[in-house]
Amino acid sequence: MILLTRKAEFSASHYYWNDDWSAEENARVFGKCANRNGHGHNYTLEVTVAGDVDPVTGFVVDLKQLKDVMEKEVIAAYDHRHLNLEVPEFKTTIPTTENIAVEIFWRLRGKIPGNARLHRVRVYEMPDLFADFYGGF
Numbered sequence: 001m002i003l004l005t006r007k008a009e010f011s012a013s014h015y016y017w018n019d020d021w022s023a024e025e026n027a028r029v030f031g032k033c034a035n036r037n038g039h040g041h042n043y044t045l046e047v048t049v050a051g052d053v054d055p056v057t058g059f060v061v062d063l064k065q066l067k068d069v070m071e072k073e074v075i076a077a078y079d080h081r082h083l084n085l086e087v088p089e090f091k092t093t094i095p096t097t098e099n100i101a102v103e104i105f106w107r108l109r110g111k112i113p114g115n116a117r118l119h120r121v122r123v124y125e126m127p128d129l130f131a132d133f134y135g136g137f
């Protein structure tokens, strides 16, 4: 088995807010991130697939097909969007780096081309902050 990782980037806005809390509680917990007008990040996505190298092609996955799946399932939905307002899963889930990694994993699960399987989704919100999700809890 071998792991292969493909990167992509997207830019998106978000804010942190829990509807069950008062404005004061949201401000206390989330600070500036609770500003309902939102703020933006340039996210880096890394999708790692696992599988065996095909002896004919030398690939674990067709890179063009993997790129197309990432574009269709994630980038088209997230890039230049306000995550809270425009992406369905974040109407009820706070779009933290952690939750973005989880939701991208579910978007990609079962859609990896060929015989490879989705191993990990890593999302960088900034160069010194990232979250990993492997599909379990």
Ligand SMILES: [Zn+2]
Binding pocket: 014, 033, 039, 040, 041
């Ligand atoms: Zn932020």
